Amino acid sequence: MSVVGIVSMKGGVGKTSLTANIAMALATRLGPGRVSVVDLDPQNALHWHLGVNGTQASVCKQTLRGDGWAGAAVASPFEVSCVPYGMVSESDREAFEAILVKSPGWLGKNLQQAGLGHDGVVLIDTPPGPSVYLKQVFACADLVLIVLLADAGSYATIPAMEAWLEDMAVLRPELNSFYVLNQVDKTQVLNRDVTELLHQHLGERIAPVGIHQDEAVGEALAFRQPVLVYDPHGQASHDLARLANWLIDVLNR
Ligand SMILES: Nc1ncnc2c1ncn2[C@@H]1O[C@H](COP(=O)(O)OP(=O)(O)OP(=O)(O)O)[C@@H](O)[C@H]1O
Ligand SMILES: [Mg+2]
Numbered sequence: 001m002s003v004v005g006i007v008s009m010k011g012g013v014g015k016t017s018l019t020a021n022i023a024m025a026l027a028t029r030l031g032p033g034r035v036s037v038v039d040l041d042p043q044n045a046l047h048w049h050l051g052v053n054g055t056q057a058s059v060c061k062q063t064l065r066g067d068g069w070a071g072a073a074v075a076s077p078f079e080v081s082c083v084p085y086g087m088v089s090e091s092d093r094e095a096f097e098a099i100l101v102k103s104p105g106w107l108g109k110n111l112q113q114a115g116l117g118h119d120g121v122v123l124i125d126t127p128p129g130p131s132v133y134l135k136q137v138f139a140c141a142d143l144v145l146i147v148l149l150a151d152a153g154s155y156a157t158i159p160a161m162e163a164w165l166e167d168m169a170v171l172r173p174e175l176n177s178f179y180v181l182n183q184v185d186k187t188q189v190l191n192r193d194v195t196e197l198l199h200q201h202l203g204e205r206i207a208p209v210g211i212h213q214d215e216a217v218g219e220a221l222a223f224r225q226p227v228l229v230y231d232p233h234g235q236a237s238h239d240l241a242r243l244a245n246w247l248i249d250v251l252n253r
Contacts, residue, residue, distance in 0.1 A: 002121045002251040003111060005137035005144040009157035009164075011128035013147045014182040016041065017217055019125040020049030020080075021236070022145075024226035025244035026121055027079040034120030036073055039085040040107070040133040042093050046125045047084040050076040051224040058086020060096045063106075069114035078226055083116070100132040108140030121251065130164060138168045143251065144177040145207070150184060150194040158201070176250070180243070181210035209243040211236055 006019045019037055027035040038059065039046035047054040057072045073081040088096070100106055107124070116122050124141070126133045138144065146161055148154040165177060179202055185191045191213075199206060212235045220230035228237045 001111065001116070001118060002143070003108075003137075003141045004121060004123045004247070004251070005126060005134075005141040006123060006147060007126050007134060007137065007144055007161075008147045008154075009129055009160045010149070010154050013128075013149050013154060014211070014217075015128070015147050016043075016045050016049060016125050017221065018145070018147055018180065018182060018211065019046060019123050021217070021220075021226050021228065021240050022244060022247070023050075023080045023121075023123050024078055024228045025237075025240040026123075026247065028228065028241070029244055029248060030120055032079045034118075035079070036081045036083065036116045036120070036122045038083040038107075038111075038116070038122060038124045040136065041125050041127040042085060042088070043127065044085040044087055047074070047082050048224055049221055050078055050080055050082050050226065052076045052082045052084065054084045055087060057084055058088060059083050060086045060088045060092060063096055063099060064092060069110045069116075073114065073116060078229060080226075081116070097132050100136055104135065104139050107136040111140065121247075130160075134164075138164075138172060138175065141175060143247075144175065146177060146179045147182050148179050148198065150181055150191045150198060152190075152194065155194055155198065177205070178207045178250075179205055180207045183213040184210040185213040207243065207246060209239060209246055211239045211243065 006015045023035050023037045052074050056074050059072055072083045075081050124137050214236035216231035216234045217227050217236050220227040
């Protein structure tokens with residue numbers, strides 16, 4: 001099993017969209033039963049991207065009940081299983097996060113026990129910025145993909161992410177990380193200029209495939225489908241398939 005965390009310091013850069021859509025692109029390559037996603041963001045939005053009923057299971061509630069992850073992975077119509085965060089009260093969220101603070105190995109242990117993505121890949125969606133969820137992901141991931149937009153807002157968060165990576169490297173020197181550019185739009189001067197700046201600054205730490213700005217990504221979400229299903233021949237689907245091929249190489253799958 002390979003564990004891939006999808007993270008960013010900045011909000012709204014496309015983490016949840018990429019988690020669901022990269023998972024779909026990987027499932028297309030690897031075949032059924034080999035790709036899962038886990039929602040570790042209290043926004044509880046990931047299941048929506050995959051047409052999964054978000055009330056069936058809740059990793060938060062099951063943890064609070066001490067039930068482990070039995071039955072937490074819900075099958076989607078798209079050959080990717082999904083562990084939803086769940087719709088929870090504020091007090092449940094706080095109690096869950098307190099458990100995560102006390103048990104830094106919680107995620108890794110549960111992924112192993114649940115047998116998720118056996119011989120496959122598990123992608124984990126996270127909330128923006130530093131959090132107890134981000135710590136859990138960094139404690140067990142094989143690879144972390146840091147999503148960036150080619151704008152000044154994302155650029156400004158790079159030092160915070162680099163500082164976090166440096167701290168984590170003490171605990172997990174073997175952890176691999178790449179920046180992934182999302183919503184690339186070569187028709188916009190600023191987008192082009194920041195992309196160039198990011199390549200100068202981060203070099204080979206930027207994944208060789210970025211995802212273009214494509215309105216089909218948002219439209220697919222409105223239909224609760226991965227963009228690869230909604231618009232299989234569009235630009236974003238093409239990029240996602242290439243990114244999945246690169247990821248399979250990096251993970252040696
Ligand atoms: N490549 C893309 N092209 C066009 N729109 C995109 C693309 N990627 C994401 N979006 C849109 O950007 C918005 C934010 O995406 P998303 O919710 O996935 O971001 P996020 O990083 O998960 O946000 P948060 O930090 O709140 O969790 C959504 O409206 C989504 O449809
Ligand atoms: Mg999100």
